[in-house]
Amino acid sequence: AQRVTQPEKLLSVFKGAPVELKCNYSYSGSPELFWYVQYSRQRLQLLLRHISRESIKGFTADLNKGETSFHLKKPFAQEEDSAMYYCALFSGGYNKLIFGAGTRLAVHP
Amino acid sequence: GAGVSQTPSNKVTEKGKYVELRCDPISGHTALYWYRQSLGQGPEFLIYFQGTGAADDSGLPNDRFFAVRPEGSVSTLKIQRTERGDSAVYLCASSPMEASGRVGKFFGPGTRLTVL
Numbered sequence: 001a002q003r004v005t006q007p008e009k010l011l012s013v014f015k016g017a018p019v020e021l022k023c024n025y026s027y028s029g030s031p032e033l034f035w036y037v038q039y040s041r042q043r044l045q046l047l048l049r050h051i052s053r054e055s056i057k058g059f060t061a062d063l064n065k066g067e068t069s070f071h072l073k074k075p076f077a078q079e080e081d082s083a084m085y086y087c088a089l090f091s092g093g094y095n096k097l098i099f100g101a102g103t104r105l106a107v108h109p
Numbered sequence: 110g111a112g113v114s115q116t117p118s119n120k121v122t123e124k125g126k127y128v129e130l131r132c133d134p135i136s137g138h139t140a141l142y143w144y145r146q147s148l149g150q151g152p153e154f155l156i157y158f159q160g161t162g163a164a165d166d167s168g169l170p171n172d173r174f175f176a177v178r179p180e181g182s183v184s185t186l187k188i189q190r191t192e193r194g195d196s197a198v199y200l201c202a203s204s205p206m207e208a209s210g211r212v213g214k215f216f217g218p219g220t221r222l223t224v225l
Contacts (some may be wrong), residue, residue: 044200044216045110060121065205086151095165096142097214099151 001087004042004089006100013077014108021072021103023087032090033070034097035061039083047072047085055079077107111135113217115201121223122191130186130220134203141184141212143176144200152200158184191224200223 003026004016013019025031035047048065049057050070070087084104088097116134122128134141139160144152154168158178166176173191178184188195198221202214 006151009149043218048213088151094161095140095157096154096168097144097152098154099144101149101151108136 001071001085002089002091002098004087004098006085006087006103009098009101010104010106012106012108015079019072019077019081019107020075021085022085022107023070023072023100025068025070025087025089026070031065031070033061033063034088034090035059035070035072036086036088036092036099038085038086043077046087079106079107079109081105084105095098111186113201113203113215113216115199115220117225118218119221119222121225123225124191124193126191126224128191128222130188130222132184132186132201132217133205134182134184134201135205135215136182138203138205139181140204140214140216141178142202142204143184143186144202146198146200146219150178150196155186155199188222191222192223194222196222 005024007022035051036044038044038046048054059074061070063070084102086102087100113170136169137171141158143155146152157165160180161178173189176186198219198220201217204214
């Protein structure tokens, strides 16, 4: 079964601390994974895609097929990073995204 | 340019009533998706349109839910005989091409549906 698991509902850190938002997936084929972010009172928006190997707003995510993980990391959290973060798996031929339940990141001053 | 828009932003209805939720995708986007997000959950796929046709409606929970996109742009999600369990935020997203997973989807602000 195709599934995305985000084990933490809330991650609370202080400004300047490292952040790691966990994401594990279950998928039989070659996965394509995304991180979406939703800031307060804003719409859901794409943060980054694993195929692009990009760093957006200081965030990176590496696909680890052995551990079936796609954790989102940032070395130094900023208060403006506070938001809901959703990990999503592209379901290939069915052209849909399968989302995790999300993790709320709270960065305190 | 304008992003995906959805109307209404909020809809409160009574159990048993019929509701329509509208989505205006980004101009030129051929792929359109509806998702439902219940409290404390991530978005859950409902239906995918490529042009005017529903290419995948496997996420619609039952036959009370129906969606159309008659001219390949605006889409309407229709819910008959609403139930309290239908209360959720309904999200619409669009993408510029069929292989849109690779370019990501652009989401609308959502319609919050509350069934009393």
